[in-house]
Amino acid sequence: RKEVEQDPGPFNVPEGATVAFNCTYSNSASQSFFWYRQDCRKEPKLLMSVYSSGNEDGRFTAQLNRASQYISLLIRDSKLSDSATYLCVVNMEETTDSWGKFQFGAGTQVVVTP
């Protein structure tokens, strides 16, 4: 079983709609979680950090469910520019103070259509 798993998609979303997808992780001691965005053939860029019960940044909301060991990302009012692959990243060390060994998911592709 992979340590971090994501639905590869693609999630085809009409412009203006809401899309949500999950990322599951196997290490129950993981403390910090991140969502990165990767455009085609470009480098990943940090979208959001998820440290406790979740957080919100504009149209993006990230949630953490420790009991079921997954994090989610919700995008409201989708824009064409939201089309990208979204990578889930989990810090596999046991404390947030450690420098971290990050485990990346393979990514979820989102395609926003006009």
Place this chain on the structure above:
Amino acid sequence: NAGVTQTPKFQVLKTGQSMTLQCAQDMNHNSMYWYRQDPGMGLRLIYYSASEGTTDKGEVPNGYNVSRLNKREFSLRLESAAPSQTSVYFCASSDVPRGGEQYFGPGTRLTVT
């Protein structure tokens, strides 16, 4: 600030050739990383350097060596390239006290024939 820079952007090697991928960051970060990204597999950590003067193996270190030349620079060397090393290589850096968010370079696309 340039952030994280990588050279070269593209490279084609023949099996058995060697090369060094260069990475530099100007954000005064302590930690630096080398990843490879293959289709459907996500990014996999090759080597990392928690701070200047230290390096450690990641998930897939075989066939690679690294050098943390100073705080800014972290290079990745392929001593004898193999077709299985065809991949996109990303360098990243992070400032640990800020929570481990990583900043990536633009990547090097390597093909080994």
